[in-house]
Amino acid sequence: MNMDAIKDTYFAECGDQLAELESGLFDMSNGDTDPEIINSVFRAVHSIKGGAGAFALDDLVSFAHVFENALDVIRSDNSQSSPQRIDLLLRCADVLTDIVAVARDGGDKIPCEEITQALETEFNLEAEDENAEETVFDAVPISLDAFDFDDFGTPPKAFQIAFAPQNELYLHGHDPQRIFREVAELGTCTAKADISNVPPLDGYDPKVTNLSWNLTVETDATLSAVKTPFEWVEDFCTLDIQEPEEEAFEGGADISDFLGGLDLDVDTSQFDDDAPEEAPADFGAPVDIELPEAPLELVETKEAAPEASKDRQTASKPIRVDSAxxxxxxxxxxxxxxxxxxxxxxxxxxxxxxxxxxxxxxxxxxxxxxxxxxxxxxxxxxPIKPVFMRMSRVVREVANATGKKANLVLEGESTEVDTTVIEGLSDPLTHMIRNSVDHGIESAEKRIAAGKPEVGEIRLSASHSSGSIVIEIRDDGAGINRPKVLEIARKKGIVSQDAKLSDDEIDNLIFAPGFSTSDEITDVSGRGVGMDVVRQSIQGLGGRVLISSEPGKGSHFTLHLPLTLAILDGMLVKTSEQILVLPVTSVIETIIFNKEDVFTIGEGNRVLKLRGQLVPLIDIGHSLGFSEKTTDWENATVVVVESRKNEMSALVVDSIVGQQQVVIKSMESNYKRIPSIAAATILGSGRIALILDVDDIVSRKAKEVPVQQTPKLEKIA
Amino acid sequence: MSDVNSKHEEFIVFRVGEQEFCVEITSTREIRGWTPSTVLPHSPDYLLGVINLRGTILPIVDLAKRLGLHSEGPTERHVVIVVQVKNKMVGLLVNSVSDILEVKAEDLRDVPDLDNQVAAEFFGRVVVLEERIICEVRLDRLVPDEVELAA
Known part of the structure; x- marks a missing residue:
């Protein structure tokens, strides 16, 4: 692992620590006084500082140092915390995040003198308090891939090794002595020869090995380290290594106990680091002993649990895995x-x-x-929590910049969401939260005048609902100013001057491209690209945004997002002998085709009358070029679909085959994008079915005219 | 185009209609039988559709049609040669695979200047043997580019 890789690991961990820090401070600001929380906050800052020191990131070290000292004040006496102080600490956390970002990605140095001074004054810290360097080093979570637990000191254990070489071992030129010496290097080693199998001299065959050994090694090395010396001879011997529990070692289960009191301590050799050259006694030396009458029973093996001692450390440890x-x-x-x-x-x-x-x-x-x-x-x-935590910073900053007072309340932040969705959610959420504070929440004076609490509330919640994630943003601000929205939309030509719009339609105007209600462009919420971009990015994630608003009471945005981007709930339909997949989320209803409801407008444009509403009718088989234009359908089914822009179309298909989850396969990986087709999938039969791009179909064929014939690219001679 | 460093190049020779063509063996991934394909909308007529190649979506080109020859359409006796073109895979529908040739550099010629669009467009080199000549198909010209076909 080179230095850069270690640094990457450090910054990845910093991300976790910062999240921990922010989440802890957030809990504290909500009045949670659990000492464990302040401890975790302190630990987070401390380990960021520790790592920064190793990489000589001086800016980071010095700020983290002051921050840590301030936290220490609260840590040692919880009564020292006050809302004001916690607010300051939260801002410090923001600065720390920025400094870490600069250290990682480069960029301008973050000015932190002011906030450092504020910290020192607030917490009565002495500038350059050298004593703080002595701070107790708390246990810090360390990711598994960066460090090996083997590095941690474990108490010495006594390994029992039963080693019985076979003839092949000697024939391959191995020597037990050398192996034992290697074992002895791990710690204190005692080797006892088991000569019980040596036959009387008259039947002695010098070519056959009869000796085996029992070794006791006292070492702090791991089982695998103890095994290493035997690596080359594993196939040529019977090897049994036991890692006894500590009690067993204390009890001193001597191998001779098992040997039925035989006086076999003949060839015990003490291996010593100091005198490895003083070779142990010659193992092959003839020994004068009485042979036992009965054959010896093998030493009983106890179920060894070599992993047991590690369990404590490895329990529920997250590992970092490349998302690819x-x-x-x-x-x-x-x-x-x-x-x-x-x-x-x-x-x-x-x-x-x-x-x-x-x-x-x-x-x-x-x-x-x-x-x-x-x-x-x-x-x-x-869990969606990290993204939500980032929002608390957004609220803080925007409230500071606009002079408003707002409080973020989180709900369901442990709701679990697909990583891709989480990544894509951060930007749109930031936009929406900014808007809520900047445009939604009124100034403190106005709020008091309207009889509301001085501090505005923004409620951000996440929950699972029927296979999708629902994220809601509620504010208790002024709500959408409809007359103003309409006026601006007219002025900007988004709607015609005399258009009559329902309240809902007006509310949805804020999602129109190039719309901004703010009279002046503030540096906080954007230049009228905000909500448009929000809508697009949510749609890019396969979700939709809904808005509802009540004047004077506040606005309520609802995001519906899919659980995952890899699998889609599909409705399988059949047309012109082809099976096609429609995303269930875009299907509104299915109805039986009724000729009387179809009307022709102009040349060949057909519409379906659906409960008084006229919906463009699309002959999907024809528009995809699978069949001739059909005029007379019998037993056909109509699937009413809605695009993300809330435009409806009625697709005529032969029949509905069923509904199932399909795995999304890209068309582009081996071919290219095809109009009207979003992707493909593989059905149970092994055949490929195409997934329709409802948005494309609806916008492309608002009129029922095939947009193009099968193109003839080039004439071939 | 020709590689001066290697003395030999290997080609897979296949039959399309009555003629023989070849592609470099290094571009070939596998040879498999024909399985019914899923037709793609808005696609050129030489594209027979896509098939499932162990979970990958594989487009199939009817080589006869692509080269302007008479196409018998896919039958069970047809064979699909899966080739790699840049980073994409595509299947070529041919009548049969006939040979694997090891060709010496001196037996490879450029396509003569013919008054024929197809030759200019699709043929790279010609393998000249004693009794026959075999044109190498330029794989990079077979499949439409990223350019959107749709208006």
């Missing part, structure tokens, strides 16, 4: 789901009933696959 590896696992998982459904089909076709052994084994396999699938998905899922 997890993605690959998820891909393979998808393959397995497909193979399994192919197998199911084959077994059913072969005529095995569900009660037969084959059928039962298949059910077992299906259960396993499902369990594995959810476990694999769970690897990618992470």
């Amino acid at each position: 590896k997890v993605d690959r696992l998820i891909n393979l998982m998808g393959e397995m789901v497909i193979s399994q459904s192919m197998l199911t089909m084959q077994i059913n076709d072969a005529g095995f009933a569900s009660g037969t052994p084959a059928g039962l084994a298949l059910v077992e396999l299906q259960n396993l696959t499902r369990d594995i699938q959810s476990s694999v998905m769970a690897i990618r899922a992470q």
